[in-house]
Amino acid sequence: MKGTRVDGGKGCSILLVDDEREYVAVLSKRLRKRGFSVTTAFTGSEGIQELRRTDFDVALVDLKMEDMDGLEVLNIFKKMVPELEVIMLTGHGSAHAAKEGIKKGAFDYLSKPCDIEDLIVKIEQALRKSESRESEA
Amino acid sequence: MELQTGVKRPDKESQNNGYYRSLTRKMVASILLVSITPLILISMAILYYFEASYKEKVEDYLKVLVKKHRGQIDGFLEQRLADIMVLTTSYTMEQLGDGEFLEKQLAKLHDAYTHAFVDLGVVNDQGVQLAYAGPFKLREADYSKAPWFKEAIKTDYYISNVFTGLRGLPHFIVSVRRETKGHSWILRATVNFEAFNSLVQSIRIGETGCAYILNTRGDFQTEPACPIAPSSGPLKDFVQAAEMLTTRVHIIERKDDFGTELLYVMAGLKGGNWLLVYQQSAADAFSVIYQARTIATVIFGVALTSIVAVTFLISRNMVRRIALADRQKELMNDQVIHAGKLASIGELAAGIAHEINNPLAIMMEEAGWMEDLLEDEEAKGLPPLDELTRSIEQIKKQGRRCKETTQKLLSFARRTDLEAETVHLNDIVEEVVNLSQQRAKYDNVTIVPNLSQNLPPVTLSPSEMEQVLLNLISNSLDAMKPNGGIIDIWTYCDEDHVLLDVEDNGPGIPEANLPRIFDPFFTTKPVGQGTGLGLSICYGIIKKLGGDITVSSTVGKGTAFHIRIPKAQE
Numbered sequence: 001m002k003g004t005r006v007d008g009g010k011g012c013s014i015l016l017v018d019d020e021r022e023y024v025a026v027l028s029k030r031l032r033k034r035g036f037s038v039t040t041a042f043t044g045s046e047g048i049q050e051l052r053r054t055d056f057d058v059a060l061v062d063l064k065m066e067d068m069d070g071l072e073v074l075n076i077f078k079k080m081v082p083e084l085e086v087i088m089l090t091g092h093g094s095a096h097a098a099k100e101g102i103k104k105g106a107f108d109y110l111s112k113p114c115d116i117e118d119l120i121v122k123i124e125q126a127l128r129k130s131e132s133r134e135s136e137a
Numbered sequence: 138m139e140l141q142t143g144v145k146r147p148d149k150e151s152q153n154n155g156y157y158r159s160l161t162r163k164m165v166a167s168i169l170l171v172s173i174t175p176l177i178l179i180s181m182a183i184l185y186y187f188e189a190s191y192k193e194k195v196e197d198y199l200k201v202l203v204k205k206h207r208g209q210i211d212g213f214l215e216q217r218l219a220d221i222m223v224l225t226t227s228y229t230m231e232q233l234g235d236g237e238f239l240e241k242q243l244a245k246l247h248d249a250y251t252h253a254f255v256d257l258g259v260v261n262d263q264g265v266q267l268a269y270a271g272p273f274k275l276r277e278a279d280y281s282k283a284p285w286f287k288e289a290i291k292t293d294y295y296i297s298n299v300f301t302g303l304r305g306l307p308h309f310i311v312s313v314r315r316e317t318k319g320h321s322w323i324l325r326a327t328v329n330f331e332a333f334n335s336l337v338q339s340i341r342i343g344e345t346g347c348a349y350i351l352n353t354r355g356d357f358q359t360e361p362a363c364p365i366a367p368s369s370g371p372l373k374d375f376v377q378a379a380e381m382l383t384t385r386v387h388i389i390e391r392k393d394d395f396g397t398e399l400l401y402v403m404a405g406l407k408g409g410n411w412l413l414v415y416q417q418s419a420a421d422a423f424s425v426i427y428q429a430r431t432i433a434t435v436i437f438g439v440a441l442t443s444i445v446a447v448t449f450l451i452s453r454n455m456v457r458r459i460a461l462a463d464r465q466k467e468l469m470n471d472q473v474i475h476a477g478k479l480a481s482i483g484e485l486a487a488g489i490a491h492e493i494n495n496p497l498a499i500m501m502e503e504a505g506w507m508e509d510l511l512e513d514e515e516a517k518g519l520p521p522l523d524e525l526t527r528s529i530e531q532i533k534k535q536g537r538r539c540k541e542t543t544q545k546l547l548s549f550a551r552r553t554d555l556e557a558e559t560v561h562l563n564d565i566v567e568e569v570v571n572l573s574q575q576r577a578k579y580d581n582v583t584i585v586p587n588l589s590q591n592l593p594p595v596t597l598s599p600s601e602m603e604q605v606l607l608n609l610i611s612n613s614l615d616a617m618k619p620n621g622g623i624i625d626i627w628t629y630c631d632e633d634h635v636l637l638d639v640e641d642n643g644p645g646i647p648e649a650n651l652p653r654i655f656d657p658f659f660t661t662k663p664v665g666q667g668t669g670l671g672l673s674i675c676y677g678i679i680k681k682l683g684g685d686i687t688v689s690s691t692v693g694k695g696t697a698f699h700i701r702i703p704k705a706q707e
Contacts, residue, residue, distance in 0.1 A: 020495050026502040033509050091494050113498035113540050116505050 012127060013037045013055070017047035017073060018062035018089065023112075030116055036123075044068030044076075051080055058107075058126050060119075063090045063097055071101055078105045083133065085126035089114075153463075157456050164452040172444050176437070184433055188426050195422055199342075199402045200386045203415050206340050206348065207386075207404040213336060214328075214407060217253060217311045218294055220246060221326045224257075230317045233259050233324060239270035255308065255327040262290060262321040271327070273304050285310050289323055296407055299330070299358045306330070309358070334359045337413070343424070346417035350406060351376050358411055364395075375401075380409025390419055472680075482657045482673075490543035497543065501536040504529050545670050559596050559705045562628055562635050563588045569606040570626065573614075580614045581621025589629045593704040601678045606639070608671040609698050613641040615662065616696070630704065634684070637700040645692040654688055 014036050018024045021042055028038040039054065041047035044067050051059070059077055063070035074086050088101040088109035098109035107126045110119060224233065224242055232238055243257045256271020264281025280286040285297035289312040297310040312325040337359040340348035347363035355376045357365075375387070382405035389401050398419040406413045420427055508529050511522065570584050577584050606626075613624050627638040646654065653659045655676040660669030679686040684702040 020499065022499045023495065023502060026499060026506050030502065030506055030509055091491070091498070111544070112494060113501040113536065116502070 011035075011037070012057050012123070013039070014123065015039050015041065015047060015050055015054075015056040015059040017041045017044065017059065017065070019043060019065040019067075020062070020091075027116075031120075034116075034120065044070075044073040047073060048076055048080070051077060051084075055081070056084060057130060058123050059084055059086045060089055060123075061086055061106075063088055063101070063109075071097065071104060074101055074104055074106055083130060085130050087119075087122050087126060153460070157460050160459070161452050161456045164455065165448050168448045168452065169445065172448070173441065176440060176444070180433055180437055184430065187429060188423075191426050191429075192423060196388050196400075196402075199400070199415065199417075199422070200388060202340065202342070203348075203402045203404050203413065204386050206337075206415075207406060207413050210336060210350075210406055210413060213333065214296055214311070216250075217326065217328055218296065218313070220250070220254070221257070221311060221324050222294070222313050225313045225315050225324050230259065230315065230322050234268045236268045236270060236276065239268050243270040251332075252329050253332055255329050258325050260286065260312075260323045260325055264290075267322075275303065278303060285312070286323075289325065290314060290321060296410075298352045298356065298410075309333075338362045340415055343417060343421040345421040346415065348413065348415045351379075351412045351414060353377065353379060353410060353412075363416070365393075375403055376412050379403075379405040379412040381405070382412065383409050486546040486657075490546040493539065494543050497536055497539050501533060501540075504532040504536065508533075545674070557596050557598050559594050560599055560602075561594050562592055562602070562637060562702070563590075565599055565602045566606065566626055566628060566637070569603050569610065573607065573610045577610075577614060577624070580618060582614055582617055582624060583622075584610065584624045584626065586626045587628070588626075592628055592630050592635050595635050595682075595702050596705040597682050597702065605675045605678050605700070608675050609639045612671060613639065613643060613696070616643040617641060622695075633703060634701045635704055637702070638697055639700075640695060640697040642695040645694055645696055646688070646690040647692055648690075651688060651690065655686070 012035075014031060016024055016028055016031075016038055017040075018027075019042055024040045024042065028040050031038045039050050039056070041050050044065050047059070047061070050056075061070050061073050061077070065073070070088060074088070077084055077086055085107040086101075086105070088098050088106050090098045090109055090111045098106075098111070101109060107129065108122050110122060228238075228242075233242070239257050239259070243254065246254050246257075256269065256273065256275070258266045258270070258275065258278075259268040260266050260280055264279055264283070264286050266275055266278045266280065269276040269278070283302065285295070285300070288297065289295040289310070293314050295310075295312045295314075297312075299307050299309045301307055308327050308330045310325050310327055312323045314321055314323050316322075337348050337350055340346070341362070345363060347361055348359075349361035349365075350358035352358055353376050375382075375389075382403055384405075386402060386404045388403070391399055391401065393399050400417050400419050400422050402415040404413045405411070508526070511526060511529070566586055566588060570586050573584060610624060622642045625638070625640045627636075627640070629636050650659075650661065655672050656669075657673040658669040659672075662669075676686055679700055679702065682702050684700060686701075687699045688696065689699070690696040
């Protein structure tokens, strides 16, 4: 595991939306350690406010939150910033809802608990996708 | 060896047998009641009305017959009386008192009426026969003591009862009284008894019908042509009332001294002095009724027998079917309970898995964070670093195990989430076989697909079916460790189903374990190596498709799983 450290996250901004505060805390620390700039939000509406304030490259959204369904948040994010890449985090192992998210425009999904390395690979893929779109534009 | 998901209950079976027997009895009883009761009522009613109307018809016929004969007999007697009356009005006593003249008159009467009279005689008021013509020597015979003479001298016309008299032969007398010069005299004639007798005897119907005449004392006036009970008692009360029957005809049914049921038809004769009786045994007169009764009894018997037989057959058959349906229902109930058990366990498991998943994620991330920290420069030289790293690695490893379990639980509980597609089973089998070949090679196992090329498509979720196959193959691979072996996968089809068999030549499953093999959390693997959910997931997936999964296994020879999936609707 040790040799697979990814350090390509420099300058890349991530919005992490999840109602599990402890999870958000530790995951954001780990991502920041790897050079990502992480903004956290503990509810769907907080996430929307953050997105309104700042531009992000990638958003990580939990599928199940107390105030708002992850799919709803995804919908709103995509409406606000269509080029924003969203990776869904599922807490309940159901691939179905996550696949539904992909249909609605999410980049991909990961089920919790996930390896940090897997997550970073997904984030980098999402970044490359948005970069290639920008260069096309 | 075939596993039935229904649970057998031998004690319940014997209890059921009693129940089905009583059910059969109840059915037989009620069918018999509702079918035989109307049969009896209808038969009895029809027979009763038929008998009544037929009896009436027969009796009417006999009454008419007897009335007609009464007319004939009365006519015969009146005619005889008229014959000699003509003589008394045509000739004087002197003329008739001459024996030769009387002979001539008798001869004339013989010519006219073919021997209706036997003899003629003229009797004075002292009872002495003055003249006689006939076959006997009765001139000068004294009748003063004869009962007939005592009666005859009192009335103008007289017909006597039958008696033997001086000649010692049964006969009766017809007489006319005249008066000449203040003295009464009588012209008497003996009626040919044979002719009269045969006139009465000619009334014959059937085998036992016969007629005779009784006088008011109950003596026979003609010879009955049938056996008569010695006392002729039954009619004693009627001969007294003969007078009342001169215009009517009476009919009665009585037992005679021989015990035979007899039908008597009676009519008064000769102004009520005689009673014409026609008798016939009831069995003979009403033979048609008796015949009908016999036929009805036979038909009734046959009907009854067949009703009883058919009732028993039908009841037994129906109860057998009910029993079968009950057994199927029970089996289905068992399956429903089993499925329900699986579903509730699934829900419970999903709840637990979900609750565990989030803390687990945090724990693993925290472990990861610790790892991250240990890699920092400041951490270098922290003793004993290696031990910390190993410990964190262990936490992460066990966390992954937990994660695998929760994810299996969740997929077991939420398998309905996946969408079904119409696919070819062979494609899925091939894909799974390809996926498994690498591991199989490592375990020294050969997977041999034997796929029928003419399979109809099936409707299912490919990833679910993959999961089923992977589970089965994975189980076989585990079972065949470390010697390896062969896994044969067969696909084929029947009319409505696509069938798939996964067979291995591994060690087999002990019989005691077979019934529990699809139960959740049942596992024979060492702790930590199996969740006991794989086959329950398979069972749930196949059952949800409306299919069936069974297992057969022989210890030492191998195990085969048989899957049956309904083919896709067109």
